[in-house]
Amino acid sequence: MLHKFALFSFSLFLMSFSYAGEIFDGLPNKVNPSGKYVFYSHGFIVEGKDPTPIHDRWGKYDFPAVKEGLSDSGYHLIATHRPAKTHPFKYAKQLSDQVNQLLESGVPAKSISLVGFSRGGFITAITSSYLKNKNINYVILAACTSGLAKREDITIYGHLFSVYETSDSVGSCDEVVARRADTVSSYKEVSISTGKEHGAFFTPKNEWLEPVKNWLKRKK
Template sequence: MKISLLTGILFYSTLFACGNKNDDRFVFFLHNRFLETHELEESHPDFGRTEYKEILSEFEKSGLKVISEKRNGNVNAREYAQEVVKQIDSLISSGVEPNKITIVGTSKGGYIAQYVSTLINNPNLNFVFIASYRENDIQNIPDINYCGNILNIFEKSDPYGVSAIKRKENSTCDIENFKEIELNTGMGHGFLFKPLKEWIEPTIQWANGNYEME
């Protein structure tokens, strides 16, 4: 069930207020930059169409409750993250445990997710950052501070994603679970445009609290 951010939070908050059991696990999915300024069916000249709906469908089929929306315009990552933080706070206030909430972001969406991690500063939330860390980020974006259970996924042939271990080491939050996965699809940055099992499956595992994945 894909629900836009605000509508989804209102729906679930009302549901739990009425006494429903809240054992569900939730995923906030934040898509890449290309989709901000293009329609769903438009194709990137190199990577094809962003298969946004198909990605959401894979999460839904696994039993996760998906909260997402298509962003429009070139949004400010930190400002958008502030709005996501409000939605997460509302969900937690409704009775959902933080460790049952996962924020997943691809490319620019991954940077938004990193700002969410920084701003909400909750070590029990789960995060999956996909193709969203570069070597010069510590110098260029010094205000990001990781906090939460963090999975970083990057592709060997993609110049826009590398190991984020330095960011983790520079962060002041006590990070209990941190894992990185390097893919080798040969698809460059285009790997995140599709719901490839190589990144979808570990993301679902992480959202389900499996921090000891092989």
């Protein structure tokens, strides 16, 4: 009897391990409807072949380290390295198709989150506009420019969490949300002050990483 219990416990362990969070560079072949999925879209500088490019002012964008820092046992992380000269609207369409595949596989909308920084945040906003789903979660990191606030062809839907750096030229998402507040199910925003300007999000700093992961894992 004790032997059977040990085997049962070990089987549960293997099942929990197999469902633990993993990092993918694209949509996984097998989708677990009970799992949670987070998409991360990097900034413009990473587009191309180099995952750790150097910016003259803000230093190294460490895409591998950001992926590792953003990963968590509570969800699967999908972080694709975009090629050079990626068209943001065309890529957002591909991203929305991937989200729809998850939905069609039985993953609830509330279990899907999209996180984007800078150009990746712009792509995330476009994707939200394509999906028009008020139950999906979105995280915008330093991407709510005045230009985005004026673009009536891009509307954010669902639950939105915004993080911006006070020393950066890109600030709050308030104006973006105010333009179509009826499509946003919930909105929360925090500011950080590292003095690193846009480069604050180039590495997995706890200042932005901790509030983002806490929000992603909040009880819905």
